[in-house]
Amino acid sequence: QLQLVESGGGLVQPGGSLRLSCAASGVALSNYAVGWFRQVLGKEREGLVTSSANIGIADYADFAQGRFAVSRDNAKNTVYLQMNSLKPEDTAVYYCAAVRGYYGTLHFWDYEYWGEGTQVAVSS
Numbered sequence: 001q002l003q004l005v006e007s008g009g010g011l012v013q014p015g016g017s018l019r020l021s022c023a024a025s026g027v028a029l030s031n032y033a034v035g036w037f038r039q040v041l042g043k044e045r046e047g048l049v050t051s052s053a054n055i056g057i058a059d060y061a062d063f064a065q066g067r068f069a070v071s072r073d074n075a076k077n078t079v080y081l082q083m084n085s086l087k088p089e090d091t092a093v094y095y096c097a098a099v100r101g102y103y104g105t106l107h108f109w110d111y112e113y114w115g116e117g118t119q120v121a122v123s124s
Contacts, residue, residue, distance in 0.1 A: 017082070034097065035050045035098075038093065039093050050106060051070045068081060083120070095116075
């Protein structure tokens with residue numbers, strides 16, 4: 001059974017950076033497509049980026065292009081989300097999710113496994 005744990009969230013000033021981690025246990029995450037999502041209370045969960053299985057081909061949502069970058073370390077069974085030039089509107093709970101298969105989508109309903117999320121707050 002795949003289990004995912006996010007970490008790396010916190011409070012950061014506008015313009016700052018954070019790197020989130022999504023650590024997997026139970027199975028090899030390299031066999032799964034992984035997505036990063038975020039959710040603000042009262043709003044639908046939105047997809048930021050997907051990382052294909054194995055070599056991690058990335059597909060970004062339009063709004064995530066340029067400021068967010070996904071990467072994989074298969075040896076550590078971990079996927080990362082680097083977030084730069086953060087804005088107050090990036091404040092949300094960030095989740096990673098995984099699905100069997102090579103490619104994922106930016107739709108949360110396509111994913112089978114979810115972490116508990118990590119809070120990111122961008123404020124001065």
